[in-house]
Amino acid sequence: MKIGVVGLGSMGYGIATSLLRSGHEVFGADVNADAIKRLRAEGGSQADIASAANQLDALVVVVLNAAQAEDVLFGKDGLVGWLAADAVVMLCVTVAPDFARLAAQKCAENEVHFLDAPISGGSVKAAQGKLSIMASGTPEAFTRARPALDAMAETVFELGDAAGAGSAMKAVNQMLAGVHIAAMAEAITFGMTQGIDPETFIKVIPRCAGTSWMLENRAPHVVSGDFTAHSAIDIWPKDLGIVLDAARASKFSAPITAAALQQFLAASGMGLGREDDAAVAKVYARNAGLTLPGADK
Numbered sequence: 001m002k003i004g005v006v007g008l009g010s011m012g013y014g015i016a017t018s019l020l021r022s023g024h025e026v027f028g029a030d031v032n033a034d035a036i037k038r039l040r041a042e043g044g045s046q047a048d049i050a051s052a053a054n055q056l057d058a059l060v061v062v063v064l065n066a067a068q069a070e071d072v073l074f075g076k077d078g079l080v081g082w083l084a085a086d087a088v089v090m091l092c093v094t095v096a097p098d099f100a101r102l103a104a105q106k107c108a109e110n111e112v113h114f115l116d117a118p119i120s121g122g123s124v125k126a127a128q129g130k131l132s133i134m135a136s137g138t139p140e141a142f143t144r145a146r147p148a149l150d151a152m153a154e155t156v157f158e159l160g161d162a163a164g165a166g167s168a169m170k171a172v173n174q175m176l177a178g179v180h181i182a183a184m185a186e187a188i189t190f191g192m193t194q195g196i197d198p199e200t201f202i203k204v205i206p207r208c209a210g211t212s213w214m215l216e217n218r219a220p221h222v223v224s225g226d227f228t229a230h231s232a233i234d235i236w237p238k239d240l241g242i243v244l245d246a247a248r249a250s251k252f253s254a255p256i257t258a259a260a261l262q263q264f265l266a267a268s269g270m271g272l273g274r275e276d277d278a279a280v281a282k283v284y285a286r287n288a289g290l291t292l293p294g295a296d297k
Contacts, residue, residue, distance in 0.1 A: 001057040001147050002027070004049045004079070006072050007093075008035035010230055011119065012062030014126025015092070015152050017042060019060075021129065022151035027052050053082035058148050059089045062119075065238055066095040073103060080110050088113040088144035092133075094174060094239050096246060097164040104137070104163035113141040116163035118170035119152075120177075122217070123230050130154035134173070136165035171246055174239040175257050180214035181236075182260035185281035187215075188222055192290050198223045199293075221278035225294015233280060234273035236264035 001024045005016040008030035019026045020043050028039040029049040040046055053059075059079060063069055069091060073080045080089065089107050091100060091114070100116040107114035115137040125131050131152055135142070136159040142149075149156050159165040187210070191201050202219045205211055221227060240261040247254040267273070267280045285292045 001025070002052070002055050003148055004029065004053070004056045004059045005062065006030070006049065006059065006079070007062035007064070007068075008032065008039060009062070009064075010123035011092075011126045012060075013039065014123055014128075015060060015062060015119075015131075016044065017127060018129035019148060019151045020044060022147075024148070024151065027056070050077065050079070050082070053079050054084050056083060056087055058087060058145060059083060060092060060148065060152075061089065062092045064235075065093065066099045069093050069095065069099075069103070074106055080107055080112055083110070083112050085111040086113065086144065088115060088141050090115045090117045090145055090148060092117050092119045094118055094170050094242060095167055096242050097167040097171070100167040101162070101164040113138065113144050114163055115141045115145045116166035117145070117149075118166055120170070120173055121154075125154070126152075133157065134159060134166045134169040136160040137163055168246075171243050175243045175254070177214055178236050178240045178243075178264070179256055179260045180212045181218055181277050182263045182280055184212070184215040184219055185222070185263070185278070185284055188219055189281055189284035189288060189290055189292075192285075193288060218276075218278040221276050222281045223293055225292065227272075227275040227279040229274055229276045231277050232274055233264055233267045233277050236277060237261065237268060240264065 003019050003024050004027045005012055006029045008028050016026050016028055016039055025045055027045045027049040028036050030036055061069055104114040115135055117133050117135040119131045119133050121131040129151055132155045133153045134157050138161055159169055188198055188201050202223055206216045243257055263280050263283055266283045272279045
């Protein structure tokens, strides 16, 4: 297949290279020209994605948020208007379910298939082609997207024949993921106040009932003092904001999610927005007068 990937950040770049390894012709687009050059050096097409749009079988969108997705797909230079009939748009961005439904409608008006396909698994699994994809869309959209899905994902959850269900499931996942990261930060710093150093924390807790995937993945970042962003702090005000907007619309109280959001907002307010989301531990450390490992780095 000829596949365009818009958004070559940590997740999108991994997706693009997984598609390349599976033999697809990949066209990359990103505001960072260096990311495009890097992809081309690894075998990506030398052609500009806009000039190749009418040849694409699939367009994978991995940008930051709904506003960027709207611009990429339907804006002044939106790609949907240039895609060939029967191409499929795979929206891998965390967005509100209502946005996914509206995007599907607009694609249909252009005779383009749409798959609501948010992703989970992090940058490492993206690069390995082992993501989990929570997908919903018409049977035709799944059929058109199948070769790309097979290259990108270890598991594809087929959640229905209409857009919106995939994004709703992603909201549930993000509710848990965001809460678990904040809880990890709270627990590891609480342990420090009780004389338990972070190194001991990650030796013990992953073997106990209080563990989580997020704890096991993020706590080592705190221990190493390396907050190079794999998933940045500033992602969470957006994602948990989506969760809370949906909860509010359903008249559903989500106080634990709201508390986690406040910690990410505090971290962003401290200037940590572009650091790894494990850096939310710095909020707790500051408030408790603690010194995290590697604080002098």
